[in-house]
Amino acid sequence: MSEPGLGDLAELRAPLAAGSTTATALVERSFARLEALEPTLRAFLFTRREAALGEAAEADRRRSRGALRGPLDGIPIAIKDNIVQAAEPASGASRILEAYVSPFEATAVARLPAAGAVVVGRTNLDEFAMGSSTEHSCQGPSKNPWDTTRSPGGSSGGSAVAVSAGVVPLSLGSDTGGSIRQPAALCGVVGMKPTYGRVSRYGLVAFASSLDQIGPLGRSAADCAALLDAISGHDPHDSTSLPEPPLATRDALSGDVSGLTLGWLREVDDAAGVAPGVRRCVREAVGELERAGAKLREVSLPHTRHAIAAYYLIATAEASSNLARYDGVRYGHRAATQGSLTELYERTRAEGFGAEVKRRILLGTYVLSAGYYDAYYRKAQQVRTLLRRDFEAAFAGCDAIVLPTTPETAFRLGEKSDDPLALYLADVFTVSANLAGLPGVSTPCGTDAGLPVGLQILGPPLADATVLRIADAYQRRTPHHLARPPL
Amino acid sequence: MSRISREEVERVAHLARLRLGGDEAEAMTQALEAILAYVAQLDAVDTEGVPATAHVIPLATPLREDEPEDVLAPDLAVANAPAPRGTAFTVPRVLDDEAEG
Numbered sequence: 258m259s260e261p262g263l264g265d266l267a268e269l270r271a272p273l274a275a276g277s278t279t280a281t282a283l284v285e286r287s288f289a290r291l292e293a294l295e296p297t298l299r300a301f302l303f304t305r306r307e308a309a310l311g312e313a314a315e316a317d318r319r320r321s322r323g324a325l326r327g328p329l330d331g332i333p334i335a336i337k338d339n340i341v342q343a344a345e346p347a348s349g350a351s352r353i354l355e356a357y358v359s360p361f362e363a364t365a366v367a368r369l370p371a372a373g374a375v376v377v378g379r380t381n382l383d384e385f386a387m388g389s390s391t392e393h394s395c396q397g398p399s400k401n402p403w404d405t406t407r408s409p410g411g412s413s414g415g416s417a418v419a420v421s422a423g424v425v426p427l428s429l430g431s432d433t434g435g436s437i438r439q440p441a442a443l444c445g446v447v448g449m450k451p452t453y454g455r456v457s458r459y460g461l462v463a464f465a466s467s468l469d470q471i472g473p474l475g476r477s478a479a480d481c482a483a484l485l486d487a488i489s490g491h492d493p494h495d496s497t498s499l500p501e502p503p504l505a506t507r508d509a510l511s512g513d514v515s516g517l518t519l520g521w522l523r524e525v526d527d528a529a530g531v532a533p534g535v536r537r538c539v540r541e542a543v544g545e546l547e548r549a550g551a552k553l554r555e556v557s558l559p560h561t562r563h564a565i566a567a568y569y570l571i572a573t574a575e576a577s578s579n580l581a582r583y584d585g586v587r588y589g590h591r592a593a594t595q596g597s598l599t600e601l602y603e604r605t606r607a608e609g610f611g612a613e614v615k616r617r618i619l620l621g622t623y624v625l626s627a628g629y630y631d632a633y634y635r636k637a638q639q640v641r642t643l644l645r646r647d648f649e650a651a652f653a654g655c656d657a658i659v660l661p662t663t664p665e666t667a668f669r670l671g672e673k674s675d676d677p678l679a680l681y682l683a684d685v686f687t688v689s690a691n692l693a694g695l696p697g698v699s700t701p702c703g704t705d706a707g708l709p710v711g712l713q714i715l716g717p718p719l720a721d722a723t724v725l726r727i728a729d730a731y732q733r734r735t736p737h738h739l740a741r742p743p744l
Numbered sequence: 745m746s747r748i749s750r751e752e753v754e755r756v757a758h759l760a761r762l763r764l765g766g767d768e769a770e771a772m773t774q775a776l777e778a779i780l781a782y783v784a785q786l787d788a789v790d791t792e793g794v795p796a797t798a799h800v801i802p803l804a805t806p807l808r809e810d811e812p813e814d815v816l817a818p819d820l821a822v823a824n825a826p827a828p829r830g831t832a833f834t835v836p837r838v839l840d841d842e843a844e845g
Contacts, residue, residue, distance in 0.1 A: 360820040454801050467799050496806055497799065566783040577760060584761075586833050591826035598836050603763035615762055616775050619753065622760040623776065636786050638796035643789070645797060678778050694800030718801060 260289040262423015265476035280316035280331025287333040300418035304378035330373025335428040338379040339462040350394035353609025363460020365488040372487035380415030402742035407667040410440030417444040435687025438699040442662035442711020453694035454499035457492030465575035468691040478728035482506040509722035515550025520655035534705025542702035556651040568688040570637035577621025652717040662699040662711030696721040747780040
């Protein structure tokens with residue numbers, strides 16, 4: 258590999274500040290790395306080299322004037338291709354949006370120029386973020402940099418690969434049931450799902466609106482904190498956006514966890530299917546946090562065993578409603594037919610959606626249909642309430658809950674693609690945070706047979722700074738987030 | 745006992761405006777059958793008197809002053825339309841000529 262990967266923010270900012278490199282040079286390095294690795298990894302769906310170089314040149318001019326915009330100024334970043342940027346494509350990895358160019362900009366993206374970050378491109382995902390392997394992308398899967406025969410996870414697989422491979426130090430993803438945390442864990446990077454409502458969903462291609470949340474992926478908790486701070490805060494364009502100012506989580510990274518109580522889930526001990534190597538790494542990580550002064554106590558969330566069932570009913574119901582907008586009339590693919598309007602809809606959607614999206618639309622339509630609404634959808638929403646109450650009770654006795662991000666390390670491409678339910682079950686440790694609206698971060702905590710393992714830290718609503726502070730304290734004491742894939 | 749029949753899947757597909765190809769209806773029926781069998785575990789959860797959670801963080805519907813703001817320009821609004829006519833979207837004829845007349 259002629260072009261070494263980009264390091265973390267601290268590594269990039271030091272030479273920028275010293276004048277030994279420029280934002281332009283960083284963006285050029287990012288593209289050199291991208292071009293060398295894309296044939297193997299397929300992390301990106303679209304790139305914007307000229308625009309990025311133009312923005313980097315502006316960042317360099319700002320620096321020479323002494324008018325810097327903050328910790329992200331001149332830093333290249335990547336965006337998941339379901340978060341729109343004005344005048345750029347946004348396909349959601351779906352054939353139905355293959356030729357779409359966004360006329361507007363997501364709030365999270367619109368806040369990047371104010372921070373000085375430079376978007377280099379748009380990353381691969383499972384179609385409309387529905388999946389946990391990127392195998393449901395209409396452009397084919399991304400590859401895990403640690404072992405290219407394996408999945409990077411998903412749905413924000415491309416965003417995790419781009420960071421893991423050193424193409425960019427930071428990226429944006431979206432997390433509906435673990436889609437930031439799971440690929441972060443499987444690719445050995447940090448991924449953070451903020452409290453629901455922290456980051457505006459305006460301009461995020463809607464999947465399940467009560468669960469979707471945009472968040473950062475990066476090389477360290479501190480880097481994720483910097484990006485979260487830049488994109489968070491109230492937005493009048495999203496009626497579920499919290500009426501809170503932008504976060505300042507970066508200032509809360511004290512490195513200190515003494516006095517904090519961490520909850521260890523009894524249900525994780527009882528769970529079948531957690532790989533021994535994953536258990537070992539996560540146990541060791543928790544031991545490290547105890548040595549750093551945190552207290553550990555056992556907590557229980559009895560309803561988490563029903564979380565997957567509730568999640569897939571709620572998520573598909575919301576998806577079936579959200580995806581009704583793809584009708585072949587206002588934007589996106591349109592089937593060539595001389596038939597009726599109904600035929601136009603049916604053919605357009607049959608041609609435009611992939612199998613997993615169709616499966617979820619059908620399930621969601623079914624559970625919302627007359628006669629089934631109470632038995633499935635309403636029941637799932639009631640179980641959601643019970644799960645929320647479990648978390649409230651648990652957080653009465655601890656500041657955060659620590660658990661594995663995933664039960665296993667990265668699986669082989671194709672291994673689970675014939676059995677949708679098997680893939681759903683792998684989301685067992687991540688979906689609860691979405692159902693309860695909680696902040697959660699996954700940090701690398703070692704490897705098992707050469708593949709990364711993720712430690713997940715969940716906090717009560719609004720405790721975004723706390724989970725990042727714990728992850729950062731862990732990273733100050735351990736080298737696991739510094740490990741690089743053998744590319 | 746099967747929870748969902750192929751006919752039911754085809755009915756739901758029509759509700760969702762999805763045309764299923766030859767083998768697709770059968771494959772979807774099998775997949776939905778497996779998923780519905782799994783989620784049936786919720787039947788055993790006692791939810792008597794438990795309110796439903798639609799949104800985890802309850803917020804009142806935000807209101808703002810009724811002042812005009814910039815909106816998407818018409819030419820941009822139709823820029824992604826597959827068959828625009830001027831600044832209009834087009835659809836197949838919905839009413840036949842007689843009904844129109």
